[in-house]
């Protein structure tokens with residue numbers, strides 16, 4: 187019998203591309219028949235979104251080399267379907283491990299969360315009011331409790347607070363949980379606390395999640411609560427330097443974990459700290475993350491605090507923080523002039539639709555950003571977003587775009603369809619985090635940061651597949667109803683980091 191598997195996937199192109207150096211075929215080592223311990227073959231169905239409007243479905247095998255510890259795709263062979271054929275087509279040694287995804291599954295690029303607050307994870311689903319009130323009522327108490335025994339979170343505690351133990355519990359869980367959702371990379375906000383921020387970096391490295399780790403800078407004495415702030419611009423800088431040192435000590439290559447400069451948002455920092463942080467980011471070529479134009483009350487506050495700047499985004503630009511290494515979260519209320527400025531500087535926006543709906547912030551005009559040339563990825567913004575799942579965020583990106591297109595005179599061009607939201611959660615995230623060409627697909631030279639999605643068992647999984655659906659439709663059904671129960675295995679840099 188010819189299976190759906192063969193019928194649908196026979197369409198893939200039969201190309202063997204190779205990223206091996208030119209002397210590969212004549213290399214004596216490679217001509218031996220002994221398996222190379224640093225190599226694995228992945229065999230099955232591969233689905234990805236190389237462009238915003240292409241859902242590419244291929245059958246075949248890829249060869250991943252971990253010889254240098256990085257887990258890079260060295261060669262691909264489309265249209266092979268047996269381990270023996272894969273080994274031959276890829277020029278691999280006999281005995282090379284072949285990891286097979288079954289007929290009901292597929293490999294999909296790992297999700298990239300362009301904006302997530304690790305310390306807010308325990309607050310998922312807890313909201314009241316809008317951004318500025320919510321920060322004071324929920325966010326600052328929770329974040330401070332991971333570093334400060336005098337946090338208001340402990341006001342009624344009957345036991346002695348242990349902030350570091352709390353950080354350990356929360357951060358270990360965030361990483362485990364996001365890996366189980368297929369998030370292979372994340373740009374994390376931590377807290378102001380140095381030991382807890384260092385711990386988040388150590389845990390990401392240990393558990394194998396690719397992560398930018400940002401100590402949250404908050405030196406504005408008027409805006410931030412007394413129990414949760416840096417003491418001065420110098421204090422913010424020195425504490426940031428301490429976390430950078432730790433992160434670069436534990437991962438000198440920066441391949442898996444790297445520091446990211448994190449002025450929380452314009453109201454929480456000062457002119458002095460912004461200038462010093464920009465200089466630091468520039469000198470050390472570090473990435474930068476901040477919030478911008480999320481909420482109308484926040485935009486008004488920034489205009490009052492920084493009357494000398496032309497706009498919210500202008501505040502960051504005036505201080506040297508708007509660069510082609512900068513991620514701005516939200517961008518809901520950016521003016522056309524701000525969008526043009528973001529595009530001109532090559533900065534990116536992490537679109538956080540679940541958060542924007544939950545906090546009543548508004549609807550981000552994603553199409554306008556994309557059309558203006560701004561790089562866009564997705565952010566869960568947990569716990570402004572109620573879920574730390576990028577898949578959930580992707581479907582929310584679709585939904586809010588549909589509402590916007592209706593609101594704007596039923597303008598269908600404003601919709602962001604399924605293929606494009608998947609693109610934003612993978613390729614878009616790769617661009618946003620400076621990993622373009624290295625993450626988000628299955629081309630030779632890309633890193634094996636991949637999730638294996640499993641569909642077809644409705645006893646144990648949330649997506650009901652009847653068996654007659656083609657793979658285009660199955661992917662759509664997964665996007666609407668899938669969750670972590672469909673994530674079978676997850677790899678980062680060729681290392682298995684999660685198994686259901």
Ligand code: GUN
Pocket residue numbers: 303317321325450451477480541567570
């Ligand atoms: N702006 C400043 N801090 C935060 C935060 O923690 N979450 C969100 N959504 N917006 C912010």
Ligand code: FE
Pocket residue numbers: 301303477515567570
């Ligand atoms: Fe945020």
